[in-house]
């Protein structure tokens with residue numbers, strides 16, 4: 001159970017790193033958000049829920065109010081990441097990788113994610 005927890009935690013932190021790098025790369029290159037951002041947001045959400053489950057199963061204890069807040073923020077991050085991929089006109093047609101990123105959503109993803117990381121570390 002401990003090995004599983006550590007593997008999941010490594011995945012959780014890797015998803016966090018990929019998500020933030022994805023935002024910076026896309027905004028830095030002035031490009032549209034790709035599939036990596038929602039994938040990383042989904043991985044962060046999924047590994048987080050699995051971590052909580054493994055900790056519960058292994059009698060390691062959970063800070064439930066903190067997890068509820070993190071879950072709500074992580075869902076908001078995931079929704080913003082999905083919406084950030086949409087073209088401004090809502091069209092599904094093959095979008096060019098060189099389209100401009102869509103508005104403030106990528107910034108919202110980054111800010112909410114950093115806020116959730118701060119909650120994870122500071123709320124003891």
Ligand code: HEM
Nearest residue numbers: 044045048049051052067070071074077113116117120121
């Ligand atoms: C944007 C989304 C998220 C971010 C940025 C994030 C960030 C982090 C960070 C930095 C840690 C390591 C520090 C620590 O151990 O407290 C962590 C651990 C953890 N996260 Fe998340 N998290 C997110 C979503 C979630 C969700 C949705 C859940 C579950 C509802 C969750 C559950 C956990 C648990 C249980 C740990 C502790 C693992 C352990 O040490 O055994 N996380 N998270």
